[in-house]
Amino acid sequence: MRLQDKVAIVTGGGAGIGEAIAKKFAREGAKVVVCGFPEDPVADVARAIQEEGGTAIEFTGDISLEANAKSCVELAVKQYGKLDILINNAGVFPTTSMLQDYPTEAFDYMLRHNITSTFMMSRAALPELHKTQGNIVSAGSEAGLIGIAENTPYGGTKGFNHAFMRGLAVEQAQFGVRCNCVCPGPIDTAWTHKETGPMDSEMEKTMVQATPLGRRGTPEEVANVYAFLASDEASFVTGALYFVDGGITVAKGPVGDKVPAKLKKEPEGELNPEHKLDGHAQIREEHQ
Template structure:
């Protein structure tokens, strides 16, 4: 059901839109009046998310492909323009988290997989989308990470890819302002998705416990809490915001030591939220061909 108009008449592409934070962004944007292209890999539940949006009265279509290839990146943008007549917002949310390991043991396969899906897809989607965003004076919001700001042990290459994204979006913001395009980044900390559970991702139970203890708020964030920040940056409310890195991390990037146990009980309780998310734990962490 459309409950707001903060993105009324806007058209958005959300990469990695089928699961985790991406699902929340798609549903939040649709709830605020946007027409959404839910983009992802062929085995992601992008069609299900688009269907769930339409069942609630929103407008969405799905796109499947490998957005790290020029052909699929072009096809995704062309689909948005063909179906909805324009493109206002590009969300570079897609990314992978395939391995946790010390660098001396980190596989070349996992490193190459991250370069392809964390960097190349965002580069190509931004490159292809910009001519359309120039027409609408639109905006790009990319996914960073706490790891891109402070680094992360046993995930040094992942943090490196996100550090690239932090610098990339700042550079885009400066060069694209002349065309009326804003560019920002959202940097999640530990979020309640498949990536941060030992049963569904590469972290072990000790790492999960340490992660929560290192977060001043003493818990994971929810996908909807992250989507709320994407919504603000995509909306006209952020008209004077470009080149910004918004950390949605429960304070983990400024924490010193295991402070999570000291958090007030009101901070440890996850908000109920409004979105009915069905795919938040379905995000892939293994390497896919």
């Protein structure tokens, strides 16, 4: 119960890592606003939390729009009286290709939903976080540190988030607000499967081979790190980039092939995400 009586907004909370974060926070005692696009299963996630005895409500809207970002924060404060934690997990991963072939509409789409949404939500939340000496944890990526071929624009958006959160950490410390990034590597979501995401079979194979632990991570393994950073246990941690990447950012070559099969099995976990293979791996129709 390390988040007992805390109020948290989790953006992109309807599937994958976001769903795991929302459920993890609720189990740790937080009251959660599960935020996502109108077509996202955020109501299902909130209902699952409630059925387990937790506290959650949903908010639907495009939070890259200033009015919606403000409304999300206002809902949290109206419903629960305050805001302690903002989790900027929302993001999109629409395609992969060499840069000369990369669609400009996909680039614009990522700018809006990987960068503008983080800016808008952080800006809207800060006045409330000042009151609670709360914190922000945003989604970075291994791609934001090392860059990934045929994934270059995505890595650029995550590199922005790294620098953005570090800048916020410095300027907001005077108000008692901490700001950090969680930077996943290959995680078992829609994005890293050729059947449901933009990666082809060669990318998928190479990604796992390049991971020293020889497997994808689970959304729950990422959520565990978010829970630590959002808690008072991390009271002296700000401006940090926490890599949850199976070691891929420090690896060279197909080191994952050396891992015995018995060690490549993903841990089962406790959160039981229902929407593991959902996620925004395509451009939403209304923005085409």
